[in-house]
Amino acid sequence: MPRHVTDATHQMVALESPRSAGPITGADEPPVTALRTRIMRSVRSQNSTPELRVRRALHRAGFRYRLHVARLPGTPDIVFAKRRVVIFVHGCFWHRHSGCRYASNPKTRVEFWTAKFNRNVRRDSENKAALEAAGWRVIAIWECDVKSDRFLAPLLEALRHRVHAGL
Ligand SMILES: [Zn+2]
Numbered sequence: 101m102p103r104h105v106t107d108a109t110h111q112m113v114a115l116e117s118p119r120s121a122g123p124i125t126g127a128d129e130p131p132v133t134a135l136r137t138r139i140m141r142s143v144r145s146q147n148s149t150p151e152l153r154v155r156r157a158l159h160r161a162g163f164r165y166r167l168h169v170a171r172l173p174g175t176p177d178i179v180f181a182k183r184r185v186v187i188f189v190h191g192c193f194w195h196r197h198s199g200c201r202y203a204s205n206p207k208t209r210v211e212f213w214t215a216k217f218n219r220n221v222r223r224d225s226e227n228k229a230a231l232e233a234a235g236w237r238v239i240a241i242w243e244c245d246v247k248s249d250r251f252l253a254p255l256l257e258a259l260r261h262r263v264h265a266g267l
Pocket of ligand 1: 192197200201202203242243244245
């Protein structure tokens, strides 16, 4: 009898293991959800919060600009036509900010993500090269720098320099 109980207990344990694996598998869900959130964010990326912060800061500093100019390579977020300066506000995750904690690597479908990230980075560099070849200065601002406001002083400096240089 006790032996039977023991067996039953073991069996219960054995049965529960795969079942409790359910929630464990489910624990993989949050990253997927986070990823989905990022995807949703990227869909709205043209007016992302970091970009809006950059635009507001520039506007406050007296600069006027055009937005999302589709005829230029990569459809730059912010365009100073007379100064021939374009600004991209890059999400650290999608554009692979080197060494940045926001540029985390998904743990699943690694090949898929690697290929996607490589395409993004290659496209960024091709757009930059095409713009520079056409006489534009290309400034990339990273999302994490916008969060900490580190972007502003160097950006204003670069824009003012562009005016003083008569370009
Ligand atoms: Zn970053």
